[in-house]
Amino acid sequence: MNDPFTANSPLNAPSGTPRDSGHASLFATALSQFERGADLVDLPDDLRSILSQPKNEIIVNFPVKMDDGRYRVFRGYRIQHSNLLGPYKGGVRFHPMVDLDEVKALASWMTWKSALCEVPFGGAKGGISFDPTALTTGELERVVRRFTHALGSNIGPDHDIPAPDLGSNAQSMVWMMDTYANSTGAAERQNVKRIVTGKTLETGGSPGREKATGQGVVFCLQHWADEVGFDLAGATVSIQGFGNVGSATGRILQVHGAKVVAVADHAGAITDEDGIDAFELTDWVREHGSVAGFPGAMWIDPDDYWAVPADVLVPAALENQVTMDNVAQIQAKVVVEAANGPTTPDAERALAQRGTEILPDILVNAGGVVVSYFEWLQNRSAQRWDLDDVDHKLRDTLWRACDAVVDIREELEVASRRDAAYAVALRRLRVVYEQRGIFP
Ligand code: GLU
Numbered sequence: 141m142n143d144p145f146t147a148n149s150p151l152n153a154p155s156g157t158p159r160d161s162g163h164a165s166l167f168a169t170a171l172s173q174f175e176r177g178a179d180l181v182d183l184p185d186d187l188r189s190i191l192s193q194p195k196n197e198i199i200v201n202f203p204v205k206m207d208d209g210r211y212r213v214f215r216g217y218r219i220q221h222s223n224l225l226g227p228y229k230g231g232v233r234f235h236p237m238v239d240l241d242e243v244k245a246l247a248s249w250m251t252w253k254s255a256l257c258e259v260p261f262g263g264a265k266g267g268i269s270f271d272p273t274a275l276t277t278g279e280l281e282r283v284v285r286r287f288t289h290a291l292g293s294n295i296g297p298d299h300d301i302p303a304p305d306l307g308s309n310a311q312s313m314v315w316m317m318d319t320y321a322n323s324t325g326a327a328e329r330q331n332v333k334r335i336v337t338g339k340t341l342e343t344g345g346s347p348g349r350e351k352a353t354g355q356g357v358v359f360c361l362q363h364w365a366d367e368v369g370f371d372l373a374g375a376t377v378s379i380q381g382f383g384n385v386g387s388a389t390g391r392i393l394q395v396h397g398a399k400v401v402a403v404a405d406h407a408g409a410i411t412d413e414d415g416i417d418a419f420e421l422t423d424w425v426r427e428h429g430s431v432a433g434f435p436g437a438m439w440i441d442p443d444d445y446w447a448v449p450a451d452v453l454v455p456a457a458l459e460n461q462v463t464m465d466n467v468a469q470i471q472a473k474v475v476v477e478a479a480n481g482p483t484t485p486d487a488e489r490a491l492a493q494r495g496t497e498i499l500p501d502i503l504v505n506a507g508g509v510v511v512s513y514f515e516w517l518q519n520r521s522a523q524r525w526d527l528d529d530v531d532h533k534l535r536d537t538l539w540r541a542c543d544a545v546v547d548i549r550e551e552l553e554v555a556s557r558r559d560a561a562y563a564v565a566l567r568r569l570r571v572v573y574e575q576r577g578i579f580p
Pocket residue numbers: 229230231232301302303304305306337338480505506508509510512
């Protein structure tokens with residue numbers, strides 16, 4: 141067997157390279173959004189500089205024994221952006237594109253999301269740069285456990301609480317919880333379930349957490365539809381990305397009478413003007429890993445996906461998907477950002493110029509962290525809420541945030557709902573900074 145740690149071993153190179161210069165910086169996009177919001181609420185300069193960088197940037201390189209007996213070194217990140225309003229909170233992403241720039245952007249978005257929804261958490265995000273689908277279950281488990289161990293006391297049930305994100309899921313959270321619990325003293329072991337949220341129901345997860353982000357997307361869309369007089373029943377919907385968030389959004393919208401007419405994912409795109417059954421497609425994707433080959437729709441060239449007419453476009457995959465390359469083809473009345481950062485700044489300007497509405501990510505996809513908060517509360521008090529209760533509380537929380545965005549748009553006379561959402565979040569953070577000051 142090769143010595144896995146010799147200098148010329150390919151296994152010795154940490155997975156993940158810095159974002160190459162051809163890629164726009166996602167953190168630069170996040171910062172420009174932040175600056176616009178900060179201008180709107182006259183955020184003082186000192187607060188701008190504090191909030192424009194994460195508080196902590198943790199990078200861990202750790203080895204994992206693969207099934208063939210060799211070692212592979214993985215690179216993991218945990219970026220803690222702000223803990224002003226409460227413990228750091230945010231998901232962990234498993235994807236080959238994960239890098240420092242991306243995780244910094246995602247961490248800052250968590251801060252604004254929680255502030256906007258009055259969830260008493262700060263913002264964080266983590267990730268490991270690798271393709272989880274290329275590993276066996278055993279390898280994946282060892283990656284997750286070693287990552288948790290490498291983070292050590294940088295995470296904690298009242299300090300920094302991870303959750304699922306792209307590529308990770310409830311099972312990953314259970315492994316994280318179990319690893320963390322086994323690293324604490326016996327007296328603490330039963331009291332650390334809330335170290336992660338998004339767990340399976342059996343291990344302390346919350347009813348409604350799995351569909352929470354998609355459910356939240358629909359609540360926000362309903363609020364907007366009500367405000368502008370748009371009829372969701374009978375509306376046509378196009379969904380890009382059919383993982384946890386995209387599929388839940390599709391199923392719930394279908395129950396509300398909307399029609400899913402196009403879906404795209406990493407493998408390709410499908411369409412059916414009579415409607416694609418989102419429940420059947422969910423089962424198909426679970427079994428086959430993508431929309432490819434789904435018998436209930438027509439296969440189209442992925443380049444033609446954006447031009448399929450639909451009233452509502454839901455980007456629910458990765459960042460930087462709605463770009464200058466496809467924005468001219470998009471015919472939707474409203475773009476609902478179920479993903480984080482799916483619209484590039486120039487595409488956003490193009491959409492705004494022609495009057496297409498954008499419901500911004502920090503509002504629209506906040507359902508995940510809201511129900512994570514409910515899960516954390518249930519774990520802390522050893523309770524189990526029922527699904528109706530969770531859904532009602534989620535709806536009330538998100539509709540309050542939507543109301544705040546509508547109000548501030550009027551007050552500050554601002555057209556962009558993204559700018560308005562930032563203004564709400566930043567105003568709340570400013571008040572707390574003003575009252576708390578900084579130590580010492
Ligand atoms: N990863 C999700 C997000 O981006 C959920 C985070 C959480 O529940 O903490 O909002």
